[in-house]
Amino acid sequence: MSQDADDTRPDSGPPLERFEYVPESVLVVVAHPDDCDFLAASVLSALVRQGSRAAICLVTDGDAGSDDPSIPLGELSRIRLEEQRRAATHLGVGQVLCLGYPDGMLQNTLEVRRDLVRVLRTVRPELVITMDPTARFFGRGYINHPDHRAAADACLDAVFPSARDARAFPELLSAEGLQPHKVRFVLVGSGDGADVAVPVEELDLENQLAALGEHTSQFDAGPMRGHIWEEARRCGARAGVPLAESYRLFDLVPNPSQRDYRRREEQPAPGAPPPRRAASNWG
Numbered sequence: 001m002s003q004d005a006d007d008t009r010p011d012s013g014p015p016l017e018r019f020e021y022v023p024e025s026v027l028v029v030v031a032h033p034d035d036c037d038f039l040a041a042s043v044l045s046a047l048v049r050q051g052s053r054a055a056i057c058l059v060t061d062g063d064a065g066s067d068d069p070s071i072p073l074g075e076l077s078r079i080r081l082e083e084q085r086r087a088a089t090h091l092g093v094g095q096v097l098c099l100g101y102p103d104g105m106l107q108n109t110l111e112v113r114r115d116l117v118r119v120l121r122t123v124r125p126e127l128v129i130t131m132d133p134t135a136r137f138f139g140r141g142y143i144n145h146p147d148h149r150a151a152a153d154a155c156l157d158a159v160f161p162s163a164r165d166a167r168a169f170p171e172l173l174s175a176e177g178l179q180p181h182k183v184r185f186v187l188v189g190s191g192d193g194a195d196v197a198v199p200v201e202e203l204d205l206e207n208q209l210a211a212l213g214e215h216t217s218q219f220d221a222g223p224m225r226g227h228i229w230e231e232a233r234r235c236g237a238r239a240g241v242p243l244a245e246s247y248r249l250f251d252l253v254p255n256p257s258q259r260d261y262r263r264r265e266e267q268p269a270p271g272a273p274p275p276r277r278a279a280s281n282w283g
């Protein structure tokens, strides 16, 4: 690939607004064990370091992730859940949930959505991170896994409107006592459509690599080191920080005056004139 072609990659694009908000709680929703550690591991590490409570929800059991006939059906899902739990310990994530849907067969059904509403109303995250349900192709080398799209679609449908609405899946409230919950932020792992960058530090990338290194039934994480660091540097360069991860942000609180995602100490005092920001999407 030529240098010019390489520079069309998403993290070579226009400036990204920094998203430095530290939520009280964050939930990552993905299809398979290991997806989270590509999508959000360094960000989880960074947020937990700064005080967030974190959880990961796997929608499928990961049982299709091997061609090894010596592994009995059902055994791989147990192995992969253990790998994900060990990976989570590198990030400080306190909870790994698995909905247990069959790997490779996931669809965005009302049953999946209801199960995710249950998770959202139980964990009650301020921030949800999930995959991009619109991502179909990645270059020439990868057709996005249908489970990734289905899990992300179901997650977004659960966030809005079902987790918020008391009359959606009313049995969750009447029989289980699960009160409606409004998620404030959603970060979608969207290369082409990214509009914010979440700064991370070297330690967070090392924690991500340690988390990836736990998925030994799936891959050898060693050769990924260069790529992980390069992508974080490229993304950071678009946001004016050394290292970052890019996402598409949804802020579901309809109050533009609250749309300042810098660290609290960088925010203006009450009554101060609004700051000038070059690359704001909300100017």
Ligand SMILES: [Zn+2]
Pocket: 031, 032, 035, 145, 148
């Ligand atoms: Zn996956």
